Amino acid sequence: xxxxxxxxxxxxxxxxxxxxxxxxxxxxxxxxxxxxxxxxxxxxxxxxxxxxxxxxxxxxxxxxxxxxxxxxxxxxxxxxxxxxxxxxxxxxxxxxxxxxxxxxxxxxxxxxxxxxxxxxxxxxxxxxxxxxxxxxxxxxxxxxxxxxxxxxxxxxxxxxxxxxxxxxxxxxxxxxxxxxxxxxxxxxxxxxxxxxxxxxxxxxxxxxxxxxxxxxxxxxxxxxxxxxxxxxxxxxxxxxxxxxxxxxxxxxxxxxxxxxxxxxxxxxxxxxxxxxxxxxxxxxxxxxxxxxxxxxxxxxxxxxxxxxxxxxxxxxxxxxxxxxxxxxxxxxxxxxxxxxxxxxxxxxxxxxxxxxxxxxxxxxxxxxxxxxxxxxxxxxxxxxxxxxxxxxxxxxxxxxxxxxxxxxxxxxxxxxxxxxxxxxxxxxxxxxxxxxxxxxxxxxxxxxxxxxxxxxxxxxxxxxxxxx
Ligand code: ARG
Numbered sequence: 001x002x003x004x005x006x007x008x009x010x011x012x013x014x015x016x017x018x019x020x021x022x023x024x025x026x027x028x029x030x031x032x033x034x035x036x037x038x039x040x041x042x043x044x045x046x047x048x049x050x051x052x053x054x055x056x057x058x059x060x061x062x063x064x065x066x067x068x069x070x071x072x073x074x075x076x077x078x079x080x081x082x083x084x085x086x087x088x089x090x091x092x093x094x095x096x097x098x099x100x101x102x103x104x105x106x107x108x109x110x111x112x113x114x115x116x117x118x119x120x121x122x123x124x125x126x127x128x129x130x131x132x133x134x135x136x137x138x139x140x141x142x143x144x145x146x147x148x149x150x151x152x153x154x155x156x157x158x159x160x161x162x163x164x165x166x167x168x169x170x171x172x173x174x175x176x177x178x179x180x181x182x183x184x185x186x187x188x189x190x191x192x193x194x195x196x197x198x199x200x201x202x203x204x205x206x207x208x209x210x211x212x213x214x215x216x217x218x219x220x221x222x223x224x225x226x227x228x229x230x231x232x233x234x235x236x237x238x239x240x241x242x243x244x245x246x247x248x249x250x251x252x253x254x255x256x257x258x259x260x261x262x263x264x265x266x267x268x269x270x271x272x273x274x275x276x277x278x279x280x281x282x283x284x285x286x287x288x289x290x291x292x293x294x295x296x297x298x299x300x301x302x303x304x305x306x307x308x309x310x311x312x313x314x315x316x317x318x319x320x321x322x323x324x325x326x327x328x329x330x331x332x333x334x335x336x337x338x339x340x341x342x343x344x345x346x347x348x349x350x351x352x353x354x355x356x357x358x359x360x361x362x363x364x365x366x367x368x369x370x371x372x373x374x375x376x377x378x379x380x381x382x383x384x385x386x387x388x389x390x391x392x393x394x395x396x397x398x399x400x401x402x403x404x405x406x407x408x409x410x411x412x413x414x415x416x417x418x419x420x421x422x423x424x425x426x427x428x429x430x431x432x433x434x435x436x437x438x439x440x441x442x443x444x445x446x447x448x449x450x451x452x453x454x455x456x457x458x459x460x461x462x463x464x465x466x467x468x
Contacts, residue, residue, distance in 0.1 A: 011089065039075065121330075130199055140184050157364055167373055176263075183256040262301055274359060278357065296353060374437070375396050
């Protein structure tokens, strides 16, 4: 049976209303400009729904075949850009359904049985988020691998560590590189954990309260590879915390990348000279011919703004929404789709930067005797001679002040001078002085020395095997 009254507009759901929206209103209502990117998920969801509708007797086998073939046809036309999209249809769900009905007629009109755009969009977003997480996770793993590789190749360079951006204690370069790997590991774990909350099938929830049609929800969920079905239709159609969570995961990851980017920008300055970046990731200046700028690192650092904005946007969108779907939710895609694309590109380029960068050991070692990197180790030497740490701290503080006024490092002070400060100091003190010696003496697991680097590298190499 075809529609009894011809609708004024192309909208199949407009019969209730006496007026069509004007152009500005149509524009406000539409999300097709962004949700067209979800077409594959929308169509996969419809194929699964139709397959189930045939199972429960709503569609005949012939009708199902027509629906599936028609949907494939629509997908191909969207893919090739040949489908004429009428923005008055608002979103990808109506664009696909209308195109299907246009092509196959009556069986297409049965597809939306027991379904609403509310559970349909929740489904599309969950399918999309699941793929996005899998893709992002692979890229995080790749970046981690590049950092571990560099730590394997150039991890044994003794370098300063900094607190308050002032020289602190010496570490091995690998210790720094593997610190980034740890941050990314937590980012990866968050994605993996969040995926379990994404991987739930909302279809069958209808608009808010379900349907009287005896849908086989488990069969739809199984077809689409979901781990389970949602328990509550009201929640399933209006919940977007899985997207808020994804945005948080990306904001945190972007923040980690911004810290790495900031470190590496500093390290590649003339002043530091610790790091040489490949020209492939740098730009020059339109005016200053000598410039080699690490714009890629700056852009990655800056992308944290977009990621944090997306998180704040999503939280604001869902804040104070009453229970049940509200059209505000349509704008979820405007925050989440772009931030995933942004972070994807940041991760890809970051991996390229890391895999082509080289530490400059000669430049790093040149300045190692400045900044009293061995002061803490000297205090600990005194502890080993039976001096209370607080006393040792005072003694070394005095020695640092003395050395500084002489323009010397601690290792350049004579044994006599050292003994004047504390008579417990003996000739064996040399083993605790200089950055190069200090990194040999780090004791506990997790510290910045050779043994600990070996342990960390072994850990990550095993972990990498399990990611493959
Ligand atoms: N395009 C809409 C969205 O993204 C689909 C749901 C519209 N539902 C409704 N009842 N108007 O959320």
